[in-house]
Amino acid sequence: MKSIFCSRGRQTFPVEGWREDLRVDGRGCEDYRCVEVETDVVSNTSGSARVKLGHTDILVGVKAEMGTPKLEKANEGYLEFFVDCSANATPEFEGRGGDDLGTEIANTLYRIFNNKSSVDLKSLCISPREHCWILYVDVLLLECGGNLFDTICIAVKAALFNTRIPRVRVLEDEEGSKDIELSDDPYDCIRLSVENVPCIVTLCKIGYRHVVDATLQEEACSLASLLVSVTNTGVVTCMRKVGKGSLDPESIFEMMETGKRVGKVLHASLQSVLHKEESLGPKRPKVGFLG
């Protein structure tokens, strides 16, 4: 992403503001910008979601395909992540420019989902050692306005919530060969429980304080950030430091506590909006991309 070089003079005004808990746009240090979530925007996927946080726009699509399980985890399915930084977001992503950022985000997603409790992978198994569901999660960056990781995680969680995997049965005949039968009813599907899917909270260290949900300008003024992956009960599953600057161990503890607090509120809001959207039923007005 293009680094906006922030000169000393330009930094002073916002840095003093963070000390008094008033950012340039009036938010406090722990306030998020307004988030818009919509699921089921792409019709040919098993699940999809679009999340807009200020000027950051992310689209996630989940496709469920049948495949063979991994050797070491024979009775589980798995998730594959792929992040595409579209050239729409910023001209630096033209050609192969966005590949580095895309790989970094994908690796972070693999890490935070790499534990037993995030997603129940056993439910994705069809028949051990032979067939399982593989969920291909594709993330598309449409616009970059700061705070990418948080938005991507919210979108992935919303898309997994929206994913409907067709129900299949394995029929075994006398010779021992297995046949997979798809249910006749197109609405007969299994859904994943996303209760324990974590969300990332990015805390940027600026001056003496840390802020949540930094805009592009604020990220340019920050030398170090901490990415904390938090579940809905406030359990930290993974932590990563990014940036050239250094962080004091005490401030890391403080940032982690803030991350846990904010993460719990984030999860609660997301759950309520997803349930609200679902309660509107299939007749809800879809806004999509032209709204």
Add this chain to the structure above:
Amino acid sequence: MAVEMRLPVARKLLSESVGRDTKKHLVVPGDTITTDTGFMRGHGTYMGEEKLIASVAGSVERVNKLICVKALKTRYNGEVGDIVVGRITEVQQKRWKVETNSRLDSVLLLSSMNLPGGELAEVQAVFSDGAVSLHTRSLKYGKLGQGVLVQVSPSLVKRQKTHFHDLPCGASVILGNNGFIWIYPTPEHKEEDAGGFTANLEPVSLADREVISRLRNCIVSLVTQRMMLYDTSILYCYEASLPHQIKDLLKPEIMEEVVMETRQRLLEQEG
């Protein structure tokens, strides 16, 4: 601490009944404006096959015999005498490159500058390829101290006699013609050598800071609703936003409400 999530709402079209008598003639590139050859063609048009065709997307403006198309969203095209706010991006031997939201970086020649700094400048000349040459003519222009920069489309900044405004709410605003708007706390006393070398790095009080944040959010709301920016519209918007909290002004419905009120007041003032 607040995390607000919501479902998206389709944007409503601006109501036509809000005071516009003549419907604007909107065109896209390639549209025929007129087949009458008696008109002179201005910016944004070209002659093809005996017809006047638009080359940019915007509204048609007619002044007697001159037809031109004013683009709705465009990069800044420099005109001599414009006031611009820019960021120095590159320092070369005899000149500085300034980013002014135009097609090419503008140049600030060291010979046409009063002091090292020179972010606020006047357009002196326009080169043939569209790059603008700036100069800081008097001590009124120069390096800007603490404040907030808001970037908007140049077509939304109204051309006025003066671009420096001291608003009664306690902050000052510089409306650059290139769409860069600088909001800063009003200096306590006007010094003789204002715009001097040293940028003022003293901490700004919380009250001033709140005014500046509020103004910034107001300008962003006006821009989202495509309203022209000038001192009166910004001031009315500020006054209309006072009942709300500063961070609430970022929410779409409050933005709409505040801008509607501003529009009403502006119409009352005109009519």
